[in-house]
Amino acid sequence: MPAVTGMIVEIKQHTCIVLTPDGDFRELSLPAGDDLQPGRVITGNPPVRRFLWQPLLIAASVLLLLGGGMLYRGWMTRAVAYISLDINPSVEMALDRREFVRQARGLNNGGAVLLNEAPVVGVPLKGAINSLLQVAVREHYLQPEAHNVILATVTTLNNQPSPDVQVLQQYINQPLQKCRLNAEIVVDQAMPGVLRQAQQAGLSAGRYLLLQRLQSKGVDISSGEINREGMARLEQEKHINIGELMARKQGGRGRAAAPGEVRITPSPEPAPPARVKKPAVPMQSGYLRGDVDSPRKVEPLRVMKHPEGWLNPPGQHELRVKDRGDDRSGGNRGEKLFWRRNRNTGK
DSSP states (O other): OOOEEEEEEEEOSSEEEEEOTTSOEEEEEOOSOSOOOTTOEEEEOOOOOOOSHHHHHHHHHHHHHHHHHHHHHHHHHSOOEEEEEESSSEEEEEEOTTOBEEEEEESSHHHHHHHHHSOOTTSBHHHHHHHHHHHHHHTTSSOTTSOOEEEEEEEESTTOOOOOHHHHHHHHHHHHHHHTOOOEEEEEEOOHHHHHHHHHHTOOHHHHHHHHHHHHTTOOOOHHHHHHSOHHHHHHHHTOOHHHHHHHHHOOOOOOSBTTBOOOOOOOOOOOOOOOOOOOOOOOTTEEOOSSSSOEEEOOOBOOBOTTSOBOOTTEEEEEEEESSBOTTSSBSOEEEEEEEOTTTOO
């Protein structure tokens, strides 16, 4: 910017106002010197303005990064699925999108013992299940020579993808194989509404579903009893098979056939669609209704010579079907030959 010459009119802290020869008032930076006073003619440059947008932009960028990171972290760590494990202890775990445990609570005394011995918050699902089952073995909730039953129930929220059932079975199966334990592993799914009702009742989603199934079969059992007893004890006392009971509606899994081995009970194949029978069409005396609209008359059966010159095979007769009406010329409007087997000979 070119220098400006003018007479000082007003002096400020770092600038001064000058009157230019053109009659314009301009603001200039104060030049060096102590004899500056109004009325003196000076030559100087306009002051350089320092804009504050750069610090503001930097601050806004920092806030955006921090806020975006917090939003992303909140989105990633928000619970999208719940998994409950029921042996005799019952534990409920909330999982985020990466299948890390974000919340965990014991639903009975045994569940509180497991979580006290194996903190699982912030741990991947595989490690959490492994730690919980190891504590269950150490506390004798699972025993090598006993009949062991593990019920795992999965609930997904807001239409999120469900954890893979096969992978979940492997997470449960691997610690059992290391301990050489036989166990009946049942994996079921529950809707979010069922989970809410179970939480209100103080039960896991799996025990709540089991309670509903047992009561629907007429089994006398209360919510307190089903929350207090272990899965294996319930099978023995109520004479039930939890795998079959849960699989009937949810496609549950069956009993292990070898140490740590899980036999999967496939879901039943869908039944083929029922064939819809066409309504019977009443037959008129001496006539046969076929695929055409007009009825056709059936002539008496008779043996006749085949058009190519050879006679009908033994036991076979010709059924001649023609239209009911004749045309005006006296001829048939159409003829077809049909062969029918003799019912007596079966040929």
